[in-house]
Amino acid sequence: MQKVRPTRVFSGEKLRELRKERGLKASDICRATGLHQNLVSAYTTGRYTPSTENLVVLADALACDLNDFFVEIDDVA
Numbered sequence: 001m002q003k004v005r006p007t008r009v010f011s012g013e014k015l016r017e018l019r020k021e022r023g024l025k026a027s028d029i030c031r032a033t034g035l036h037q038n039l040v041s042a043y044t045t046g047r048y049t050p051s052t053e054n055l056v057v058l059a060d061a062l063a064c065d066l067n068d069f070f071v072e073i074d075d076v077a
Contacts, residue, residue, distance in 0.1 A: 006072040010055075012046040014069050018062045032061035 019029055026044070030037050035054060042048040043058075050058060050069075059066050 004074045006074060008067075008070040008072055010043075010049045010069055011071045012044045014071060015058065016044050018064055018068060022062060024062075029058070029061055033057045 019026065026037065026040055029035070029040055033040070033054075035057065039048070039054075043050050043054075055066055055069060058069070062068075
């Protein structure tokens with residue numbers, strides 16, 4: 001029997017939710033972070049995963065914890 005353990009992964013959907021909860025537009029995030037609109041869009045849609053540095057910048061702009069960007073998925077060991 002294989003053991004299932006949760007793994008935490010970045011979620012672009014969580015980024016979108018956090019932005020909307022704060023009443024911000026994507027352009028507001030770009031201005032606050034200095035990140036290009038195409039890059040923020042790629043994070044939100046899941047095409048790219050932010051670097052640790054960019055996660056910190058996004059968390060600062062959204063006044064949230066880094067963990068707020070992650071969701072658990074089941075990983076078979």
